[in-house]
Amino acid sequence: MSANTIAEIRKEFEEIDRQVLGLIGRRMQLSQKIAGLKQQAGIGIIQADIWHQQMRERKKEGHGIGVDEAFVVKLYSLIHDESVRVQRQALEVTV
Numbered sequence: 001m002s003a004n005t006i007a008e009i010r011k012e013f014e015e016i017d018r019q020v021l022g023l024i025g026r027r028m029q030l031s032q033k034i035a036g037l038k039q040q041a042g043i044g045i046i047q048a049d050i051w052h053q054q055m056r057e058r059k060k061e062g063h064g065i066g067v068d069e070a071f072v073v074k075l076y077s078l079i080h081d082e083s084v085r086v087q088r089q090a091l092e093v094t095v
Contacts, residue, residue: 024079028086035087045087051080 038045055076062072 027079028082031083031086032090035090038087039091045084045091 035045055073058076059069059072062069
């Protein structure tokens with residue numbers, strides 16, 4: 001493998017990483033918005049049934065594209081935990 005090919009792949013990694021972070025940032029903005037809507041509707045921040053359904057779907061999607069299930073669980077658990085934190089923080093600011 002040539003140095004140019006390695007450099008090109010690394011550059012593509014960087015672009016993908018920027019996109020991933022951008023999408024996570026967008027997701028957290030939506031978490032802030034949904035917090036108030038949940039509060040108005042009298043819905044708790046954590047809805048276990050929806051979380052379990054989403055996790056099943058993500059694991060299935062991950063499997064379909066060859067991503068390790070344990071990695072999918074770790075990744076989406078981190079994303080979910082951060083979303084919960086952001087929602088709690090958003091509600092503290094509005095109260």
